[in-house]
């Protein structure tokens with residue numbers, strides 16, 4: 026049996042699955058039940074300064090995008106940080122941590138960009154016995170209008186400055202949570218590292234409007250006739266988050282900076298993908314908000330089964346396994362040639378592959394009078410579109426052509442020597458160098 | 460000339476081998492990977508799921524289906540087996556339409572439940588095909604438990620005890636294990652020798668010794684078992700059958716449906732099994748349906764199941780009733796047998812129509828006669844061979860809580876014990892729960908070997 030015990034920047038938890046800072050972690054009641062359900066750790070819902078807490082809207086704060094069968098694919102929210110008094114949260118954090126010493130408990134923070142404000146709150150957090158802090162530089166709505174959240178996360182200098190304060194005034198491990206609402210995620214990650222961060226976590230939510238009400242001409246969710254952009258999360262954001270994690274993991278400057286992966290993680294597989302892409306652990310919000318705390322059981326059993334199958338016994342050994350294989354386009358092997366192949370036995374003859382290839386690609390799928398679909402190797406460029414639109418998994422696959430065979434599309438013999446764009450004769454810079 | 464459906468009397472070979480093979484093939488074949496993904500995708504992962512509540516063994520259905528969705532069918536099988544070690548057989552024989560699938564929220568939403576039973580089979584078949592036993596035995600406790608009966612109740616009890624580190628000896632009257640899984644369940648629900656495969660797989664946990672051909676009351680006694688073992692579990696099922704007390708019921712070819720089914724299940728070659736041209740089955744339960752359907756599938760020309768009350772009272776589910784009628788079996792409701800006619804052997808049977816008046820069954824005064832070369836009685840089974848020292852209640856072994864009988868150190872479960880609903884899955888649940896209670900009693904020393 027695989028050992029899922031996780032050690033992320035010195036913070037131990039029985040598994041690498043943490044709940045991200047959000048409503049699921051907003052109070053003691055939730056967090057205790059989350060631990061009982063099996064979550065390895067939680068990042069407490071973001072705390073603000075002492076004094077009157079923020080207020081939330083009293084109308085709908087979520088909007089959603091659904092797939093077939095009303096499966097929730099994307100969630101948008103306009104919720105702020107915790108709207109409960111600081112001292113209540115602190116008391117609860119202390120009590121929960123005392124009762125669950127084996128679980129990770131991180132406290133997320135967001136206070137104004139003033140040294141004293143950070144200094145004050147850090148002392149109070151340290152007092153709770155929490156395992157570490159996470160700096161919320163990511164929230165893209167509401168708090169950003171007040172110069173916090175993503176307003177800080179979009180300015181690398183601020184990230185570095187605040188991170189430095191936190192490391193200066195506290196002994197706790199410090200995770201900097203990044204916003205995806207930037208052009209190049211490597212800059213804020215480098216700034217966090219420069220400020221002394223122990224790790225970064227990403228992504229927070231993406232600026233979004235999920236839908237518009239066509240009767241009242243207002244974005245949804247609508248509050249008294251008006252709507253505001255919110256933060257997008259859930260399965261739909263996973264590809265964006267994965268790429269950002271990969272960017273940081275591949276950047277020589279931040280290559281050794283631990284990453285807590287967040288964004289659309291719903292199953293063990295999503296979690297494993299983030300981890301092999303460089304995340305030391307993962308955080309989950311929308312999946313829990315869609316299916317309840319119990320989803321973690323599938324994540325635990327699935328990751329264990331996969332690790333057993335791969336004969337990997339320690340979760341630490343999967344971290345970053347895909348990073349060396351994540352490359353730039355220019356280094357992909359142009360001599361790798363494949364052709365689509367349709368398994369006639371599995372084919373249900375819907376014709377979707379034909380429609381997309383004929384109308385929008387390379388006219389490489391043939392359809393007989395009796396609806397038998399086959400691939401014309403003379404035209405197939407192996408783009409994968411037919412595979413992606415086929416409703417039957419495994420029915421269409423791309424098969425590599427063996428070296429020495431001739432590609433009927435180009436008439437060239439397949440070579441087993443790797444050759445990429447950097448050496449390709451059509452590349453102007455190659456010619457220029459000659 | 461070879462026999463056909465039209466051949467008079469009770470003969471074999473009414474149908475050719477190909478037709479028989481087709482007739483007795485898997486009722487609900489295993490889902491392929493694609494079908495399983497599509498079916499699993501429909502599960503909503505309900506909170507405190509109604510299906511889980513409806514399953515007598517409380518399998519975590521939403522979890523096991525989610526595990527199928529995410530490509531971890533082995534983890535899914537573990538989820539099932541941890542609650543129900545006969546999850547493979549249950550996936551085949553449970554009347555899901557009156558259990559988990561009846562309460563599926565998608566039954567409410569669209570009248571089409573998630574196919575829980577077939578998904579369960581998908582997951583369990585996969586792991587069993589790999590020959591993997593999902594459990595490891597705990598360190599030996601040195602305790603020994605006797606289990607009487609190798610049916611679902613006994614096997615489930617024995618397996619759980621073995622997992623917990625106890626040594627188990629199963630005594631069964633028959634030369635083969637499995638109980639009604641092997642001798643009772645309709646052939647098309649458990650094809651290709653599945654009952655024996657499952658038995659072998661279950662026993663691979665180790666620590667369970669089989670003693671076949673040992674009849675409690677003849678070859679062994681309860682007193683001796685109590686001396687030899689630290690605890691005893693009785694899972695003997697219902698060995699006897701109710702008699703039919705009408706004129707002519709002693710004529711030839713008036714037979715017990717369960718024996719007919721057992722013969723059919725054990726037949727090496729269905730083409731050699733004789734069946735009547737005109738077959739009448741009396742009863743309203745699963746046994747009646749199974750006897751009727753299998754008689755028809757063997758090539759009987761006409762088969763009637765006659766039940767003395769209305770359709771709504773029939774203990775066989777609507778699905779089972781429709782299965783019978785779809786195979787061409789006629790179900791006659793509200794009629795009770797009066798006399799068997801015929802010269803030495805049965806030739807016909809007369810029925811009187813009934814109606815329910817003030818909750819009581821009364822005759823309408825009308826009657827009819829059916830032609831019959833073979834009459835199968837499926838009017839209920841009874842307990843047989845219960846040691847005299849045990850308290851009996853409602854013709855079953857009296858039990859409280861998790862199968863505790865009136866005797867210290869003796870537990871009972873499955874069909875032979877009071878309560879339950881005579882289903883495979885209930886027997887599994889009772890065997891498992893008794894095992895857990897036995898384990899507690901062995902550990903705290905409240906159950907141990909008796910002095911002679």
Ligand SMILES: Cc1cc2nc3c(=O)[nH]c(=O)nc-3n(C[C@H](O)[C@H](O)[C@H](O)COP(=O)(O)OP(=O)(O)OC[C@H]3O[C@@H](n4cnc5c(N)ncnc54)[C@H](O)[C@@H]3O)c2cc1C
Nearest residue numbers: 608610611612632638639675695696873874881882883886
């Ligand atoms: C024809 C038929 C069809 C059925 N179909 C279904 C179905 O589709 N789905 C469903 O859920 N349920 C079905 N059932 C009910 C189900 O088979 C039983 O509820 C279940 O098998 C009960 O399990 P058990 O372990 O209590 O008893 P059994 O399965 O009856 O096993 C009892 C075992 O004890 C042994 N035994 C009996 N007496 C003694 C003795 N004195 N000494 C030693 N050993 C003894 C027997 O040989 C047998 O192996 C059906 C029943 C019948 C008869």
Ligand SMILES: Cc1cc2nc3c(=O)[nH]c(=O)nc-3n(C[C@H](O)[C@H](O)[C@H](O)COP(=O)(O)O)c2cc1C
Nearest residue numbers: 045046047071102161229258259288289309310311
């Ligand atoms: C309703 C809601 C409230 C959130 N509040 C916070 C917050 O207070 N602090 C924070 O750092 N992130 C917050 N997030 C962002 C999540 O922690 C997480 O980064 C994001 O939802 C992406 O993960 P997911 O796709 O698993 O949901 C919130 C998300 C949602 C949906």
Ligand code: SF4
Nearest residue numbers: 083084085086087314
């Ligand atoms: S989930 Fe529904 S019931 Fe619960 S607070 Fe939100 S709107 Fe109200």
